[in-house]
Amino acid sequence: MNYQTFQPQSDLRSVVKCYWTLEIPAQKDVEKQLIIPDGCIDMIFILGDDVKRFTSGDEFIIQPREMVLGQITGPFYVQPSGYVSSFAVRFYPYGFSNFVSSSIKKLANKETPLALLFGDEPSQALTEAIIQAANTSARIEIVEAFLLEKLTDKTIIDNVVKRTIDTILSTGGNTAINTILKDDLSKRRQMERKFVQQIGISPKQLGKVIRLQSALKRLLNRQPESLTEIAYESDYYDQAHFIKDFKEFTGTTPRAFLEDGTMALSSLFYKKD
Numbered sequence: 125m126n127y128q129t130f131q132p133q134s135d136l137r138s139v140v141k142c143y144w145t146l147e148i149p150a151q152k153d154v155e156k157q158l159i160i161p162d163g164c165i166d167m168i169f170i171l172g173d174d175v176k177r178f179t180s181g182d183e184f185i186i187q188p189r190e191m192v193l194g195q196i197t198g199p200f201y202v203q204p205s206g207y208v209s210s211f212a213v214r215f216y217p218y219g220f221s222n223f224v225s226s227s228i229k230k231l232a233n234k235e236t237p238l239a240l241l242f243g244d245e246p247s248q249a250l251t252e253a254i255i256q257a258a259n260t261s262a263r264i265e266i267v268e269a270f271l272l273e274k275l276t277d278k279t280i281i282d283n284v285v286k287r288t289i290d291t292i293l294s295t296g297g298n299t300a301i302n303t304i305l306k307d308d309l310s311k312r313r314q315m316e317r318k319f320v321q322q323i324g325i326s327p328k329q330l331g332k333v334i335r336l337q338s339a340l341k342r343l344l345n346r347q348p349e350s351l352t353e354i355a356y357e358s359d360y361y362d363q364a365h366f367i368k369d370f371k372e373f374t375g376t377t378p379r380a381f382l383e384d385g386t387m388a389l390s391s392l393f394y395k396k397d
Contacts, residue, residue: 130260133268139219140271143264147172148208156203160340161196161373163333165220165231165324167213167238167267168193169254173206177235190238190251192220194231195324197333199375211254211263213271217289217330221322223274228324242274284315285322292327297334298359335359336373339366343378351378 126147132140141164156178169190176184178201187202195217221228224241238247250270257263319327339358355366370378 130264136268136271139216139222141214141216144212144214145260146208146210150206154204156201158374159200159202161333162337163217163330165215166193169211171211172209176203187235188237191235192231192241193235196233197325197329213267217323218286227321229320232324285319288327292331292334296338297331332369336369
């Protein structure tokens with residue numbers, strides 16, 4: 125597996141976390157791969173063979189070849205049908221709202237074709253340019269030009285929502301929403317509605333995802349080894365609380381995660397992220 129990340133130019137750095145590429149040679153009997161929530165939204169271009177996404181058991185759909193993958197809040201399994209080659213934009217939690225006028229909530233837990241978000245002609249032109257580009261650098265230039273054209277000077281993200289996200293990220297998901305809002309408790313419901321519209325999930329869900337990511341990085345890097353230590357360093361109440369949250373988002377336990385071949389892709393993504 126060859127996974128690489130690239131930094132955006134300065135004008136997009138506040139909304140785009142990175143660009144990434146993934147290349148995997150075709151293999152026989154490839155296992156399903158679990159994608160773990162990370163609080164981000166990705167715009168993905170599939171340049172290789174088709175990719176299956178399992179909806180339940182053995183039932184699956186073929187992912188669109190150009191799509192936006194919204195917030196994930198539970199186990200999300202994919203399986204390549206052959207050669208994997210992908211180019212993608214990873215947006216910060218509040219990043220993608222700056223490029224579309226519709227609610228981000230409807231994008232959660234599914235793939236949305238670019239044409240539904242940006243129109244047939246612009247999406248087709250972008251996709252063709254990405255496919256025909258000679259290399260990753262050229263693809264980054266193409267997608268950045270597209271995003272900068274869509275980006276406006278108008279502030280789309282509510283300041284309270286952005287402040288809440290910044291605090292969640294800076295504290296590793298360990299700050300209660302009441303603490304963030306302080307004197308604005310009466311505005312909590314309004315803020316939460318805006319949060320879901322602009323981010324796709326609730327503040328509480330995002331906090332749990334960010335905390336899980338913090339624990340996951342410690343788990344993948346095996347420092348420390350003890351699940352109890354990982355739990356406490358990630359500010360879970362105890363090991364049981366850590367395991368409960370881990371199973372909610374992955375469908376498995378931390379120990380099983382490390383030993384399961386279906387976690388290879390997530391391990392590659394999040395150990396380096």
